[in-house]
Amino acid sequence: MQNDGFKVSLAATGKEMLAYIDSEAIDLVLLDLGLPDEDGLVLARQVRARSSLPIIVVTARKEQKDRLAALEIGADDYLTKPFDPEELTLRVRNILGRAGDGSNTNAEEALRERTEVFKFLGWTLDAGGHSLTGPDGDKVTLTRAEFNLLTSLARAPNRVLSRDYLLDAVSQDADAPTDRLIDILISRVRKKIEPNPKKPEIITTVVGCGYKFSARIE
Incomplete structure (x- = not known):
């Protein structure tokens, strides 16, 4: 990947990897599940x-x-x-937002994303800043897929969104969604956001249909 313009730091163990993350400016983690000192899922x-660093798991494990x-x-x-090294490079560029063909969004949508801020039940979801702030003022870490999912729901309050619709929103963030x-x-x-996740009030389930953002947007 160095030939594609990336600076790559290699870690032979999980301990080394965590040390790199704590001491260097890392943009993304390529994680093999078979490291010698610790299970990759751990x-x-x-x-x-x-951290909210993007993680791409690279592994021989093919089980669902x-x-x-x-x-x-x-x-x-x-x-x-x-896997094809070129495919890995494309996935990395996609997650880092470096794909510059402009096919995923037009100028109007880009402007909307920069200015969209959703406030609900003390929470602040900043689409442009890619941040979620809790009622206590603390930032809450979301993965890219989690953030895109929550933003898609917040953009359509009180509307039922099907799983297929939501899959489209996160399909670029996961392999074989x-x-x-x-x-x-x-x-x-x-x-991360519900007072009682077992009795959700913000994201509710509509059985047989999908999910709905039920909190009132201020």
Whole structure:
């Protein structure tokens, strides 16, 4: 990837990786689940607990349960070996927002995203600043997929959005997205913003239809 203009720091163990994250300006983590000193899923959880750094899991594990476990923890993408190095580079550029063809958004939408701020129940969701601030004033870490999901719901308050619609909103953030991925993301977001995730008031389920942003936008 160095030939594609990226500065790459190599870590042979999970301990080295965490040290890099704590001491250097890292933009993205490529995480192999088979590191010698710690299970990769445990490391992904540790990375996500301390930062919102994008994580791409690169692994030989092809089981769906491993893919779902990584996404549930907070990985942004999951790529199985063997893979084309060019595909990895494209995925990295996509997640870092470096794809410059402009096909994903026009100027009007880009302006809207820069100025959109949603306030609800003491929360502030800043689409342009890609930030979520809680009622206590603390920033809450969201993965890119979680953020895009929450923003899509907030843009359509009190409207039922189908899983297919929400999949479109996060499809660029995950490899082979499925309906199950949406349920996982909804569960993760609820744990971060709902007073009682088991009895959600902000993101509610409409059985057989999808999900709805039920909180009042101020």
